[in-house]
Amino acid sequence: MEQIFGDRWKVGGRLGAGVSGDLFLVEDLTGEHSGPCVLKSASNASGGRRVAREIVALGRLCHPGIVPMLDHAPIKKPCAPPYLVLPLASGGALGDPARLRAFKNKPRKIVAVALQIATALVVVHEAEIVHRDVSLQNILCHGPQGEVWLADFGLCLFRLDHRAGEVIETAKPRAFAQDVYGLGKVIEALKEGCVCQETAPLDRLLATMICPLPARLQSMRQVAAALAAI
Numbered sequence: 001m002e003q004i005f006g007d008r009w010k011v012g013g014r015l016g017a018g019v020s021g022d023l024f025l026v027e028d029l030t031g032e033h034s035g036p037c038v039l040k041s042a043s044n045a046s047g048g049r050r051v052a053r054e055i056v057a058l059g060r061l062c063h064p065g066i067v068p069m070l071d072h073a074p075i076k077k078p079c080a081p082p083y084l085v086l087p088l089a090s091g092g093a094l095g096d097p098a099r100l101r102a103f104k105n106k107p108r109k110i111v112a113v114a115l116q117i118a119t120a121l122v123v124v125h126e127a128e129i130v131h132r133d134v135s136l137q138n139i140l141c142h143g144p145q146g147e148v149w150l151a152d153f154g155l156c157l158f159r160l161d162h163r164a165g166e167v168i169e170t171a172k173p174r175a176f177a178q179d180v181y182g183l184g185k186v187i188e189a190l191k192e193g194c195v196c197q198e199t200a201p202l203d204r205l206l207a208t209m210i211c212p213l214p215a216r217l218q219s220m221r222q223v224a225a226a227l228a229a230i
């Protein structure tokens with residue numbers, strides 16, 4: 001039987017399943033969005049909370065390095081299941097093996113992708129949101145020049161308690177350094193297998209990202225500036 005969400009999003013297939021629920025490939029019956037899209041639909045109560053949190057976060061964020069949200073289920077009304085809609089990232093996740101291979105011995109490419117994510121995270125942090133799940137699988141590749149989107153805000157925390165929908169968790173100021181660590185682990189994974197000398201500046205930066213809190217860079221602005229200087 002044909003499945004349609006919000007009288008608009010027609011399911012054409014299944015892209016996969018995550019902790020939050022199912023990911024479907026969908027088509028916009030209104031014609032507003034002509035390309036293929038992805039609908040993330042919660043499949044249980046905890047997935048529902050994650051999707052609701054993601055809807056609030058993405059609704060506040062607009063940046064070329066952050067996945068744009070095209071539509072979502074109404075969050076104030078009980079709706080089963082909550083869902084959100086994103087454009088399909090044609091290159092999939094940065095953690096896909098074929099993607100990772102493209103970074104071997106390419107420190108400039110690693111710096112370029114890390115700088116995009118750091119710049120996006122500056123905007124996320126300025127909006128008082130901590131992502132908390134920065135990882136290779138939550139970075140989506142979508143452009144011909146290596147453009148990426150930061151995605152999956154299902155675990156994020158809000159610095160201030162806006163009482164928006166289900167979102168009531170708050171983050172302490174030092175929690176922002178979690179994303180510094182997360183991005184450090186992403187850079188480390190991209191760098192794995194590099195045998196060229198040019199990774200030395202990245203190694204020095206990593207020592208200030210993947211380390212215990214007192215020594216860790218506390219601000220994503222510092223990380224972005226350091227990456228831009230490499």
Ligand SMILES: Nc1ncnc2c1ncn2[C@@H]1O[C@H](COP(=O)(O)OP(=O)(O)OP(=O)(O)O)[C@@H](O)[C@H]1O
Nearest residue numbers: 018019020021038086087088089092093137152154
């Ligand atoms: N817009 C998209 N375009 C292409 N692939 C996507 C898109 N959104 C998600 N994916 C793929 O689906 C995977 C899971 O998506 P996401 O991380 O948003 O879901 P999740 O339910 O939070 O799951 P997980 O626990 O696996 O992180 C991503 O790692 C990525 O491979």
Ligand SMILES: [Mg+2]
Nearest residue numbers: 018137138152
């Ligand atoms: Mg994910």
